[in-house]
Amino acid sequence: xxxxxxxxxxxxxxxxxxxxxxxxxxxxxxxxxxxxxxxxxxxxxxxxxxxxxxxxxxxxxxxxxxxxxxxxxxxxxxxxxxxxxxxxxxxxxxxxxxxxxxxxxxxxxxxxxxxxxxxxxxxxxxxxxxxxxxxxxxxxxxxxxxxxxxxx
Amino acid sequence: xxxxxxxxxxxxxxxxxxxxxxxxxxxxxxxxxxxxxxxxxxxxxxxxxxxxxxxxxxxxxxxxxxxxxxxxxxxxxxxxxxxxxxxxxxxxxxxxxxxxxxxxxxxxxxxxxxxxxxxxxxxxxxxxxxxxxxxxxxxxxxxxxxx
Ligand SMILES: [Zn+2]
Numbered sequence: 001x002x003x004x005x006x007x008x009x010x011x012x013x014x015x016x017x018x019x020x021x022x023x024x025x026x027x028x029x030x031x032x033x034x035x036x037x038x039x040x041x042x043x044x045x046x047x048x049x050x051x052x053x054x055x056x057x058x059x060x061x062x063x064x065x066x067x068x069x070x071x072x073x074x075x076x077x078x079x080x081x082x083x084x085x086x087x088x089x090x091x092x093x094x095x096x097x098x099x100x101x102x103x104x105x106x107x108x109x110x111x112x113x114x115x116x117x118x119x120x121x122x123x124x125x126x127x128x129x130x131x132x133x134x135x136x137x138x139x140x141x142x143x144x145x146x147x148x149x150x151x152x
Numbered sequence: 153x154x155x156x157x158x159x160x161x162x163x164x165x166x167x168x169x170x171x172x173x174x175x176x177x178x179x180x181x182x183x184x185x186x187x188x189x190x191x192x193x194x195x196x197x198x199x200x201x202x203x204x205x206x207x208x209x210x211x212x213x214x215x216x217x218x219x220x221x222x223x224x225x226x227x228x229x230x231x232x233x234x235x236x237x238x239x240x241x242x243x244x245x246x247x248x249x250x251x252x253x254x255x256x257x258x259x260x261x262x263x264x265x266x267x268x269x270x271x272x273x274x275x276x277x278x279x280x281x282x283x284x285x286x287x288x289x290x291x292x293x294x295x296x297x298x299x
Contacts, residue, residue, distance in 0.1 A: 071256035079246075080194070080217065105258040122159045123213065123242050126200035147262075 069140060070108045077111045079118035082125055087140050088112050091130040100148040103141055153221040154247060155189065160216040160234075161242035163208070164196065170214060173239040178218070180233050186222035205241045213241050219248065 070077070077085060088097055096116055099109045119125040158181075162173055178188060194215035203210045222230070227245055234243040265271045286295065 066259045066262055067256045068258045071254075071258070076251045103258075105256050105261060107254055107257070118244075118246070121242075122244055123161050123199050123201070123203060124215070128201075131200065 068104045068108055070104060070112075077108070077115040079115040079122065080124065081115075082119055082131065083134055083137070085112065085116045085119055086125065086131050086134040087137055088116065089125070089130050090143070091135055094126060094128045094130060097141075097143060098146075098150070100146040100150065101141060101143050103147065153187070153223055155219065155221045156227065157246045157248050158218040158220065158230075158234075159242070159244045159246070160218065160240060161199075161203075161213040162216065162239050163205075163210050163241055164212040164214065165239065169239070173237070174216065176237070177234065177240070180230065181218070181220050181222065184222055184226040184230060186220045186226065186230075188218060188220045190217075190219040192217040192219075199241075203241050206238050210241050 075084070079085070088102055089095070090097060096113055099106070102109060102112070104112065116125065120127050125131065158177075160177065162170060165173065174191075178191070181188060194217060196212065196214035199211055199213050203213075231243065231245060234240055237243075260268065286297065
């Protein structure tokens with residue numbers, strides 16, 4: 001018990017020593033800055049041409065703006081364009097893929113869903129499977145790798 | 153007059169019958185004071201699913217699309233008339249609308265939730281719905297309301 005108190009007392013003294021040093025340092029820094037300010041202030045033009053001054057640039061870490069595939073090619077989905085619409089349909093169940101799989105923006109996804117439902121009602125597209133003609137079409141996205149996980 | 157598109161699926165027929173059926177539909181539009189802008193033949197093929205219409209089961213059909221202008225009040229009459237036609241399997245009238253100018257919002261949607269506009273709005277609504285709560289350490293030594 002006695003030892004412990006001793007150790008604490010030692011530590012306290014050491015700490016106080018450090019804080020004293022810090023105070024000294026800070027005062028030195030203030031003095032330095034004030035001296036530089038006084039030396040620089042008469043020659044204001046010198047500051048403008050100083051190469052060490054920070055330069056104003058745009059954020060270099062800003063990410064590139066993402067654009068969905070339909071907006072990129074400026075396509076508005078039409079219900080008669082069955083070949084395009086069938087790419088947003090599951091070949092196994094005929095269901096429309098969600099936004100987390102297709103990677104479309106809200107408006108385009110809504111348009112695609114509306115167009116597919118129209119086409120199905122007009123007997124242009126099957127509802128429970130994908131048209132056999134379009135089964136080997138190139139894939140626009142991978143349904144196995146959705147942006148957000150889902151339970152299916 | 154707004155412009156509409158009529159999507160027709162006709163049953164499998166011989167060519168003269170098909171022509172007469174198309175003529176009938178076109179004339180019914182013209183009789184209602186409509187203007188036909190375009191007529192597209194989209195070919196005939198097997199239907200993606202069998203359709204039973206007018207007491208018959210259809211497995212093949214011929215597709216047509218007719219763009220026309222007509223008064224909005226006449227559309228229901230047209231639909232009723234096409235509904236009685238025996239040769240028509242499917243008839244759908246859609247309003248043709250100009251696509252609005254639209255900027256892709258995918259970038260904003262992919263931001264973390266705290267930065268999204270709709271999430272911020274939801275948080276705001278939740279805050280507004282919070283009921284005022286009695287502060288138990290407010291200095292009063294009794295609960296001033298009925299419990
Ligand atoms: Zn988009």
